[in-house]
Amino acid sequence: MVTAGCQFGGESVIVQAENRALAAAFDQVRDARNTARLGDIVTGSGIGIGAWDRMYSFYSPVSEEKVNATLGTKDLDWKGLPQGSDSAIQVFVRDGKVVYAFDDKVPRHSVHATKYATPDSVVQTRETEQTGPLSSGPVRVLDIEEFS
Structure with a gap:
């Protein structure tokens, strides 16, 4: 059985390459300085993963054991x-089953490792100060929005 982003052969999941459509949907919210529902961003990207209830x-x-x-x-x-x-794995789950997993490159749009987001999680733009050897400034x- 093959679903968007995951292939189950026995009990395995294949992590897909970064999804550019989803990254662009997040960038659009950030660049417009908007607020949106996470579910609307995912649906609007057109990646077609179907229903999901949590994003990790x-x-x-990261090890298989930790995931x-x-x-x-x-x-x-x-x-x-x-x-x-420079990566993070984003995993979308429905009723405890993985429906989609992908390798998210910088800039990542993620939640903390011990928490999860839902389709109703609010995604909002925040201004912050970056300092570093390569670039600095706002x-x-x-x-x-995340839950534990």
């Missing part, structure tokens, strides 16, 4: 977990 984020590198422990899945085999430090980021 894991910063890489399975957080999601409550037993011995699910993860293919293509990113190992670079930047806009997105905050996603």
